[in-house]
Amino acid sequence: MAETLEYTPKTRLSQTGSNQYIVEKDLDTEYMTLNMGPQHPATHGVLRVELVTDGEVVMKATPHMGYLHRCFEKHAESLDYQKVIPYTDRMDYLSAMNTEHAFVMAVEKLLNIEVPRRVEFMRVIVAELQRIASHQVAIATYGLDIGAFTPFLHIMRDREHILTLLEWLCGARMLYNYIWVGGVSHNFPPKFKQRVAEFVKYYKPKVDEMMALLTENELFIERTRGIGILPADVAINYGCSGPMLRGSGVKWDLRKNDPYSIYPEIEFDVVVPDGKLSIIGDSLSRHLVRCYEIYESLKIIQQCLDKMPEDPNFDPHAAVPKRIKPPAGEVYARGENPRGEVGFYVISDGKGTKPFRCKARAACFVNLSVLPELAKGNLISDVVAILGSIDIVLGEVDR
Amino acid sequence: MKPLALLVPDALTATAVPVQAENSWVKALESLEVFGVPVGMLAIPAIPLVFIAVYALYVGVYGERKISAFIQDRIGPNETGKWGLLQTIADILKLIQKEDIVPAAADKPLFVLGPLIIFVGAFAAFAVLPFSSEFIGADLNVGVFYAVSIVSVEAVGILMCGWGSNNKWSLFGAVRSVAQVVSYEIPASIAILVGVMMAGSLSMQKIVMSQSGELGILHFAVFQSPVAWLAMIIYFIAALAECNRAPFDIPEAESELVSGYFTEYGGMKFAMIFLAEYASMFMTSVILSVLFLGGWNSPLPNIGGVALNDWTSGPVWGAFWIILKGFFFVIVMMWVRWTFPRFRVDQLMYLCWKVLTPIALLIFVFAAVWELYVR
Structure with missing residues (x-):
C-alpha cells in the first residue's frame, strides 16, 4: 500500500456527527488517481482537478489550470488603454462590469481624471446589477452541483431581466465595454431608472422564494453544512477575498474597507455568516453570504436611484479623454468583484498610449488555490460541493 | 385468532366479497394458435412491452419534460408536432440512427450485455403485474417475491455496464448503484411484507382481491392498519432509490460522476438503459398500488343507490384504475426529482440502514401484532 499520503481524520465528522465512515487501514487497497475535468460538468469550465482517492475519500486534490489562458496581460501591453477594456470583460465574463470598473479606475488614477458625479452613480448601478447577476449564476450553478x-x-x-436591462443600456448582454475611461459609453435611456426600480421591486420576493426553495432545503443543508471548512486565518494566509473570506467570518469588503466611487455615501452591510444555520467557514456559509449580498445590492441600487443627480443635458463622454497618454508612473486600483478583490497594477512609461505592463490580480485564481486544503479528506461529492462554493470563473482564473 | 398469515399464505383472504379474478383474457390468449404457432403466448409478453414503449415515450419522456418545464417555469418541447408531441419520436429516431460505439478499451461482452440485462430485469417484473382482473402475465402464487427478486438482476447489469466501460467514473457509479440497490431492497422488502401480511398472500391477484369491496377506497390496505401508510411511504422512498431516481440518483449523479455507469453509452444501448429506468419506475408504482392502494379496484364507494363502485368496476375499468394509480406515483417521482437536491453517498446509506430499516422493522412487528389480535 502506498503510504505517501497521510490520512488525517476529518474535523467535520466530530462537528456534524451524521456521517461516520472509517477508512480501513488493514485492507490491502490502493490509491486511485482520478481526473476531474477538464471536461467535467462540475468544474464550471475547463479546470482539471487531479484527485488521489481512497475509495471515495479524496486524499489529495491538485487543481491544474491554464486551459483557458489567453495572455490577457501580454495582450494588454500592445493595446491602447481604451482597447484593453473589452479584454477585461472577457476575464471574468460573469461580472464584466465590475472588472471594467476596476481597470478604468486604475487608468483614471494614472491620468488623474475627475469623473462626473452622475457617471459614478451610473457605474455603481450597473456594477451592482452585475453583482446580482453574477451571484445568481453562482447560486444557481451551486444548486446544480448539489x-x-x-x-x-x-x-x-430572473437573471434574464438584468441582462435585458443591460442590453438595453449598451447593446451587449454579457461583455459590455460600457464603462469607459472618464465616463460611460451611453447615457441611461429614458425610463431606464424606472425599469431598474421596477426590477428591484420585482426581484426582492423572488430572492425569498429562491431561499425557500434552495437554501432552506434540508437536503441542501445536509450536503453543504460543515463541508470544506475554511478557517479565517487560513483564508487570510492564502489571500482569499470576497464571499470566500466573508464566509469565514472576516468582515472585509473593499466597498467599505477601501471605499471607491460613491460607495462611502451609501448605506449597506457587509454580510458575514452568523453561524446559526451554518458552521462559520463552510460551504453553506459562502452560499449564504452570496444570497444575502443580493439583498444588499438591491439596497444599494435603490439608494443610487434615489440619490442620482438628474441632468437633462448630460453627456456621458464629457470627461472622456480623446487620447490617453498618461505620464510615467505606476498605479494599483482594486475593486470588490462578486468573487472577491480584483486589482489592476498598471505601469506607464510615459512614452505611448499603451500600458508598459498591466498585471491583473484575479480573485478566483487566489480563491481556487485553497482547494487542496479544503478537499482533503472529503468525499468526491464534497469536492463538487466545495468547488461550487468557491465559485470560480475559469476565464478569470487563467486570464 | 387468525394464524400468522405469512406462514399459511393462501389460507385466508382478508375482507368481504372477493371479486373473482378469472384471468380470462390471459387464458383465452394462451390457447390461441394460428397454424400451430402459439401466437397468443407471444402476445402476452408483447402487450406489456408495447405498453412500456408507449408509456415511456409519452408519460416517461414527454411527460417528464412537460412536468419539469411546468415546475421550472419553462415551456418544454413545443415545436415538433402539436404541443411537441412528436419530440420523443424524433429523439428515438435520432438514437436509432446513431453509430453503435463500443470504446476501444471497453470489455466488449460486458459492455454490450449490461444494458440488456438491465432492461430484462426491469421488464421481467412486468410478468406479475396485474393489469386487470382478467389480465396478468403470470399469476404466480409468489408474485411479489418474484418481482422483488427479479429486479435485483438489474444490479448485475449495472455492475457489468460500469466495469465494462473501463472508465473510472462509470465504475464509481456502478459501485454506488449496486450498494444502493442492494441496501434499499431491505426496507423495501420489509415494507412489502407488511402489505403481504395484511393480504395474507404473495399472489398479486389475491392481494388485490383482498382489498375489494363496496366501500371502494376504504377497503384499501392503507386504511386497514394504523401503520400501513408508513409502510407505504417507506416503500415509496426505497423505490425511488431502487430506480436510481432523484434524490437518490447518486449512481448517475450528473454533476459529480458525469453520468455514472452509462457515461460511455450512446444510441440504442443508452435508450435501453433509459427505458429500463422508466419501466422500473412504473413497475414499483404498480407494486405500491397493488399492495396498499387496491390495485385495479375502483376507489369509488357505493353510496346507497348510487353504485359508483359497481359502475366503475370490471376488467376494463380495472386496467384504467391500475394504470392511473401507477402513473400517479410516476408523476410524484418526477415531482420529487425536480424539487430536491441529491443525497451524498454516505447520507444515503445512513438513511437506509439507520432510519428506514429500523422503522420498517418496527412497523413490521406492529403490523403483525395488529393482524393477529386486532383486525
Whole structure:
C-alpha cells in the first residue's frame, strides 16, 4: 500500500456527527488517481482537478489550470488603454462590469481624471446589477452541483431581466465595454431608472422564494453544512477575498474597507455568516453570504436611484479623454468583484498610449488555490460541493 | 385468532366479497394458435412491452419534460408536432440512427450485455403485474417475491455496464448503484411484507382481491392498519432509490460522476438503459398500488343507490384504475426529482440502514401484532 499520503481524520465528522465512515487501514487497497475535468460538468469550465482517492475519500486534490489562458496581460501591453477594456470583460465574463470598473479606475488614477458625479452613480448601478447577476449564476450553478435543477432555471429566468436591462443600456448582454475611461459609453435611456426600480421591486420576493426553495432545503443543508471548512486565518494566509473570506467570518469588503466611487455615501452591510444555520467557514456559509449580498445590492441600487443627480443635458463622454497618454508612473486600483478583490497594477512609461505592463490580480485564481486544503479528506461529492462554493470563473482564473 | 398469515399464505383472504379474478383474457390468449404457432403466448409478453414503449415515450419522456418545464417555469418541447408531441419520436429516431460505439478499451461482452440485462430485469417484473382482473402475465402464487427478486438482476447489469466501460467514473457509479440497490431492497422488502401480511398472500391477484369491496377506497390496505401508510411511504422512498431516481440518483449523479455507469453509452444501448429506468419506475408504482392502494379496484364507494363502485368496476375499468394509480406515483417521482437536491453517498446509506430499516422493522412487528389480535 502506498503510504505517501497521510490520512488525517476529518474535523467535520466530530462537528456534524451524521456521517461516520472509517477508512480501513488493514485492507490491502490502493490509491486511485482520478481526473476531474477538464471536461467535467462540475468544474464550471475547463479546470482539471487531479484527485488521489481512497475509495471515495479524496486524499489529495491538485487543481491544474491554464486551459483557458489567453495572455490577457501580454495582450494588454500592445493595446491602447481604451482597447484593453473589452479584454477585461472577457476575464471574468460573469461580472464584466465590475472588472471594467476596476481597470478604468486604475487608468483614471494614472491620468488623474475627475469623473462626473452622475457617471459614478451610473457605474455603481450597473456594477451592482452585475453583482446580482453574477451571484445568481453562482447560486444557481451551486444548486446544480448539489443536484437541484429547478432553482437553476428559476434563477436564470430572473437573471434574464438584468441582462435585458443591460442590453438595453449598451447593446451587449454579457461583455459590455460600457464603462469607459472618464465616463460611460451611453447615457441611461429614458425610463431606464424606472425599469431598474421596477426590477428591484420585482426581484426582492423572488430572492425569498429562491431561499425557500434552495437554501432552506434540508437536503441542501445536509450536503453543504460543515463541508470544506475554511478557517479565517487560513483564508487570510492564502489571500482569499470576497464571499470566500466573508464566509469565514472576516468582515472585509473593499466597498467599505477601501471605499471607491460613491460607495462611502451609501448605506449597506457587509454580510458575514452568523453561524446559526451554518458552521462559520463552510460551504453553506459562502452560499449564504452570496444570497444575502443580493439583498444588499438591491439596497444599494435603490439608494443610487434615489440619490442620482438628474441632468437633462448630460453627456456621458464629457470627461472622456480623446487620447490617453498618461505620464510615467505606476498605479494599483482594486475593486470588490462578486468573487472577491480584483486589482489592476498598471505601469506607464510615459512614452505611448499603451500600458508598459498591466498585471491583473484575479480573485478566483487566489480563491481556487485553497482547494487542496479544503478537499482533503472529503468525499468526491464534497469536492463538487466545495468547488461550487468557491465559485470560480475559469476565464478569470487563467486570464 | 387468525394464524400468522405469512406462514399459511393462501389460507385466508382478508375482507368481504372477493371479486373473482378469472384471468380470462390471459387464458383465452394462451390457447390461441394460428397454424400451430402459439401466437397468443407471444402476445402476452408483447402487450406489456408495447405498453412500456408507449408509456415511456409519452408519460416517461414527454411527460417528464412537460412536468419539469411546468415546475421550472419553462415551456418544454413545443415545436415538433402539436404541443411537441412528436419530440420523443424524433429523439428515438435520432438514437436509432446513431453509430453503435463500443470504446476501444471497453470489455466488449460486458459492455454490450449490461444494458440488456438491465432492461430484462426491469421488464421481467412486468410478468406479475396485474393489469386487470382478467389480465396478468403470470399469476404466480409468489408474485411479489418474484418481482422483488427479479429486479435485483438489474444490479448485475449495472455492475457489468460500469466495469465494462473501463472508465473510472462509470465504475464509481456502478459501485454506488449496486450498494444502493442492494441496501434499499431491505426496507423495501420489509415494507412489502407488511402489505403481504395484511393480504395474507404473495399472489398479486389475491392481494388485490383482498382489498375489494363496496366501500371502494376504504377497503384499501392503507386504511386497514394504523401503520400501513408508513409502510407505504417507506416503500415509496426505497423505490425511488431502487430506480436510481432523484434524490437518490447518486449512481448517475450528473454533476459529480458525469453520468455514472452509462457515461460511455450512446444510441440504442443508452435508450435501453433509459427505458429500463422508466419501466422500473412504473413497475414499483404498480407494486405500491397493488399492495396498499387496491390495485385495479375502483376507489369509488357505493353510496346507497348510487353504485359508483359497481359502475366503475370490471376488467376494463380495472386496467384504467391500475394504470392511473401507477402513473400517479410516476408523476410524484418526477415531482420529487425536480424539487430536491441529491443525497451524498454516505447520507444515503445512513438513511437506509439507520432510519428506514429500523422503522420498517418496527412497523413490521406492529403490523403483525395488529393482524393477529386486532383486525
